[in-house]
Structure formats: structure tokens, C-alpha cells
Amino acid sequence: MLNELYRLSNALESNGINVKDWYDDYGALPKVTSKAPCIRIWLAKDGSICELESISAELAQSLRKFGNKQGTFPAFNIPPLYRITNKEHLSELERIEKANTALDVDKIQSWCANDNWHRGTIDKVNRSLHSVPQSFLELIGTQQQPECCLILELIRLAAEFSNDNDCDKSFRSALEKCIFAKLQKQEDVDLAFFILFHKANPKKAPKNDTDTSISIILDLVDWQQYGYPVASKHITEWVNSALLRTYHNTIAKIPPVVGLTDAFGKPLKIFDKPMPSIDLKGAGISDVKLRSMFSEHPCQGRYKYFENNSYPISPENRSLAKKALEWVASSDRKGVTWQKVDTKEIVFVYPSQLPEVPPKFASIFGSNQTEISVQTEARFENIAEEFIKALRGIPTHEKPEFIQIFTIRKMDKARSKVIFSRNCSPEQMIKAAENWAIGCSNIPETELGERETPFPLQVARIVNNVWKQNGDLAQGKSTVERMKCYQGMELLLDIMQKSMICNYLHIVITNSSGLVNYFGNWVHGGAKCKDKTEGKNLEKLKREIVLLLSVLGLLLDKNSDRKEKYMENMAYLVGQLLKISDELHTLYCKVVRNGDVPPQLAGSALFVTAGETPYQAIAQLSCRMNPYITWAKQYRFKNIKDEGKESWKAAWYLKLFENVANKRSLTMTNSTRFNDFDKAQLFIGYLASFPKSEPPASTTDNNNNGNNIGGSDNEQ
Helix, strand or coil, rough: CCCHHHHHHHHHHHHHCCCCCCCCCCEEEECCCCCEEEEEECCCCCCCCCEEEECCHHHCCCEEEEEEECCCEEEEEEECCCEEEEEEEEHHHHHHHHHHHCCHHHHHHHHCCCCCCCCHHHHHHHHHHHHHHHHHHHHCCCCHHHHHHHHHHHHHHEEEEEEECCCCCEEEHHHHHHHHHHHHHHCHHHHHHHHEEEEEECCHHHCCCCCCCCEEEEECCCCCHCCCCCHHHHHHHHHHHHHHHHHHHHHCCCCCCCEEECCCCCCCCCCCCCCCCCEEECCCCCECCCCCCCCCHHHHHHHCCCCCCCCCCCCHHHHHHHHHHHHHHCCHHHCCCCEEEEEEEEEEECCCCCCHHHHHHHHHHCHHHHHHHCCCCCCCHHHHHHHHHHHEEEHHHHCCCCEEEEEEECCCCCCEEEEEEEEHHHHHHHHHHHHHHHHCCCCCCCCCCCCCCCHHHHHHHHHCCEECCCCECCCCCCCCCCCCCCCCHHHHHCCCCHHHHHHHHHHHHHHHCCCCCCHHHHHHHCCCCHHHHHHHHHHHHHHHHHHHHHHHHHHCCCCCCCCCHHHCHHHHHHHHHHHHHHHHHHHHHHHHCCCCCHHHHHHHCCHHHHHHHHHHHHHHHHHHHHHHHHHHHHHHCCCCCCCCCCCCHHHHHHHHHHHHHHHHCCCCCCCCCCCCCHHEEEEEEEEHHHHHCCCCCCCCCCCHHHCCCCCCCCCC
């Protein structure tokens, strides 16, 4: 990760982009939503809590807090004060919240029986009120500026809260008094209840039911004499400047190690502090460490270099890497420099030179299933066209020399890892996007609707999905990821080895056989949905099939199997033969059996067998189709024009059956077996439309004109 971020920092420097520097342990507040507000707690001079208010999301976004997971200041998180599990109390509480009726404060106070603060919470709150502010004070120092005086006064008041949680002078007691004072006045009732009660799950033990956390920030009610309140952008900026000044003074005093440089050639200074971590809140991933340096990892013992010594980075370069990651992951650059892959992974893309209006570099990779509903409107074809147009429209002097692509994955709480990294020129990326679209269009027309090109990051989901024979997904809550999301980008950007293409094709063929068989049988049988729910499910399956066919076409294209060629191959023709059999069987059932179509058609029943032993499948098919073909030879002359029972269709199916059967006989033997490329062609052939060049057979009673059609060769 450090290598990629160092190159990005150089790109930012060469483009004259200054990124704001934030002190390492001065982090942003949690994102504010309607269900997760940030509450300002106003402290009076006497140490009491005199007011509570919810601050705006805009203000919260500009604020920061000092500290780490052990405690922070002046903002920190607390759980609600009491836990409620009684159903009657819960229902009455919800009724009060909805109806906004008069409050019975005594009754509400009687509900405050189960303390929701365990020992760990109490210790963390005490650290946030006492030890953390003292460490904070040591760094910013004591100055005569009003901003410093404001902070000093807040630290003084925080220190006056007692460590004893049951004491009247504790922070918790002061907060509870303020809440009940508000309830007595019926002011900010929702906010008071939000802090007071945790609507707990009675099935969970209290220690395991601590999901709810409230973000709070301390402030002075008499802030006017200092110019600004603590919870303000001005004070946040001032504190950051004070912290950075102390940090830079500390770094300046460290002498460089004579004769040694860090990993990027700068004079090495021994700085015994963990690498910075960054919260990528825009992408929903927190605490991404630039590098884990845990000395207990056995790999560090191989060359006797532990922690910082295993990859020495000067403090200056640490800061550059941190700023580069914060810049590239900024929420306003989503789609341009980053795109979320899934809940734990992000792809970053940046050019060596930033044009004035940068193309949406990251959008071309799309996203995976977590944002599929959003992606529905965004088609790869449109995104790629816009991207290529924008990239080619960049003036020559602004055109980037290369485009760096890498993904960061959160492996666990402590580690983040770069799992994919590529460097390509703009022309290579344009060519890759064009080839991707051409590859995905390597399938004939189908009756499933418009062809759709999947995004590279969607391919892994399509490949990994395991389908049952009834069209349901077979996997549980989590999918077995035999193909990783980033490998979709490899398919886009790299020249793939045949072994990798075979691997992906084998996975997708194995996993999707049930879906192709089920959906082909459904469509060929002309089945209708019973209700809207079934209709919606069928539409979802249809979209999955459309994307699946595009992936199959892409993998065949990577193997130089173009549709103009493979549509004449035996496997594809066997697929078409199964489809013809299905449709002829359906027509027979509609005419002879009064529309009673069986749940499985003649071709569909042999779909799996055809993939393994095609010769035997075709032999069985010939036997099964014999009565339907005999019937079709008579029915084709009936000149029936009723919808769904047209007699000309019988002649058309017979003609198609004969043509395909004749082609198939040239190459198939008893020992014929299909490999995965053949099976892909079988899948496509089973779902593809019939050739348009086939003219509809004439519906005539002239036996002399049609007796030989469909009856002279290999259809029986």
C-alpha cells in the first residue's frame, strides 16, 4: 500500500495539489444520520450539564476528536443509560414517542432499573474525561490565546467529574439529572429518551447487546467570551494546528541515522510510533492502517527485522502517504478516483497527471452485488463510452502518462492489504474497455431481451453464484468466493492465460447449469407467472441469465472463439436441437393436450446428459421426439392460424430439426465428450434464438410440395 500511496503523493505534488494535513490521532466524528445523531452536551461553570442538543450533520462533519480506541476528547461515544426489555414498557415508550402525550415522569423513572453501563464503558468514559484530556493538554500546551483558554476551561470542568459512577458528581449522574429536567418540562423528549433507554433484545445477554452507541461532544455554555464554541470548525482547525506544530517540532529534534535512508530514499529518522490509520468513511470502511507492524508476526523474524525496521519509512513519508489516501478516498471523488467493491474492499484509480475535468476513472469497474440496484441504471456501455470520450478529449499537455489502479481490502480489525495493483497507459485502458464490450457481445441474439454487459466487478458474483435446478440460489448467506472481485479487473486489463480462463469457465459452467436448464425450460414451455411476486422473480432470473450469457461470451472470446465460428460447432448445435425439441413439444401439448404442458420438456430433460454424453443424449432425444415429429408432419398442412397453435410452426420446427441434425451427424461419435468451452456453447445454443435466415415454411395443403421436409434425414 505504501508504494502505491507514495506514487500518488508524487502525482499530487507534480499537479500542485495541496492536501490538508490532519494530526494522526485527531480523527473525524462518526457520520450523523437521523437514527445516529451527534449530541452536544453543554457544561455550566459549576460543572453541571445544563443543556443537550443535536448538532447538524454538516457541523459534525467539520469536527474532530483527539485520542484512540481507549478514549477520546472532547467527543466520545456512550451507550444509553438504561436497558429496557419489558414488552409493556417498550410498547408504552413507543406510544409516548409517537403520540407526544403528557409524560408520567415518575413512571418513566421506575423503568430505570437495569443499568446499561458495564465496567468497560465506565472506565472508557472516565479515561475520556480525565487521562485523555491531560495527554491532549500536554500536546497543545498552555497559551494565552482565547482558543487555548476555551480548551483549558473545558478540560478543567471535565476533570471535576468523579470517577465513581454512583457518585452525584459523576458525569452519568449529571447527564441523568439534565435528562429528567427536560422530561419534566417536556422538552426534547425524543432526544432524552434516546440517551436514557436502550430498547434491548431480551434474548441477548446484556454484555452481548451493546450495539447502540451515542456520539456526544462536550462544550461550554459560556463560550461567547472565547469567541467560538468548542464544537466549531474554527476551534477544530486551531487544535489541529497546535497538535501538528508539536508533532513537527518533535520530528525536527530527531537526528537522521547517518548513512541510512528509508524505503523511498529520504534520510531515515527512527520514529517509534505505529503507522497512521485512516477512516475511509465515504466508503464505509474504518480504521485502515497504512501498515501493520506487529512484532509477533513470524514472517518478520525471517530476516531479523521487526516492526518499523522491516520497512523503514521516515515521518515525512508517513505523512505524505496518509494525506494521499485521505485525498484519493474523499467522498466527493467517488466514481472518479475510488469505487467500493464490497463491504471490505475499495478500488482506487488515479492518473499520473490530473486533468482539469478528470474522467470517471473508477466508474468503469462498476461495483458488485451490494450496489446492484444503483447499478441497474448505469450500463457498462454508457459508462465506457463516456469514459473513453472524456479520456480522448483531454488536451495533449494534460494527458496522463499512466493510470495506477489498486484495491485495498480490510483483512481484519488490524490489517489492510493491497490485493490488486496495475499500472497501464490511457490507451491500454481504452483498448481494454473496447475489448470488454466486444467480448461480452460474443453471443447471438436471444429472446430474453436486450443484451447487457456486466461491469468487471460484477463478474465474480455471476461466476460464484450456485444455482439449483429450480432456479433458486443454492448458497447460504455467504457465497464461496472461488473467483475474487478483483479478478474481474484482471479479466479487463490483463492478457489472461488459458488456464485461468478454463478455471473461471469451469466454475461458472458448474454453478449455473441449473439456472440455464430451469430458465430454458420455462421460456421454451411458454409458462406464465401466477402472480406479481413470481413475475418479479422471473425478471430477476432473466437479468441474471442475460449477464451470465455475456460472461460466457467474454470467456469464449478470450479463447478466440467468436460466435461467427462457434455457432457452427457441434456443441452449439446440440443446444439448438434441445431448444427446437422443447418448442415442438410445447406446440404439440398446446394443440393435442389442450395446453397441458408438462413441467419438463423433452429437450430440457436431456440438457444435463447432453453436457456429459452428447451422443447418448441425442439418441434418447430421437426416440422421445419420434411421436411429436410424426404428429408435426401431419399438422403442418392444417393451415391453423390460431395464436399459439399455428401449423406453420410445425413445419418450421421440422425444418430446423432436420438442418441441425444433418450438421450434427458430420462430427459426432459415440466417444464424443464436451469440454467446458463446448458446454458454454451448449448453454448459449440452448437459449439463443433460431437463425433469422430460416424462412417460415409455407402453410400449404400441397403434399407434393412438403412431404420431404423434416422427414427424410436424421430427425427420427
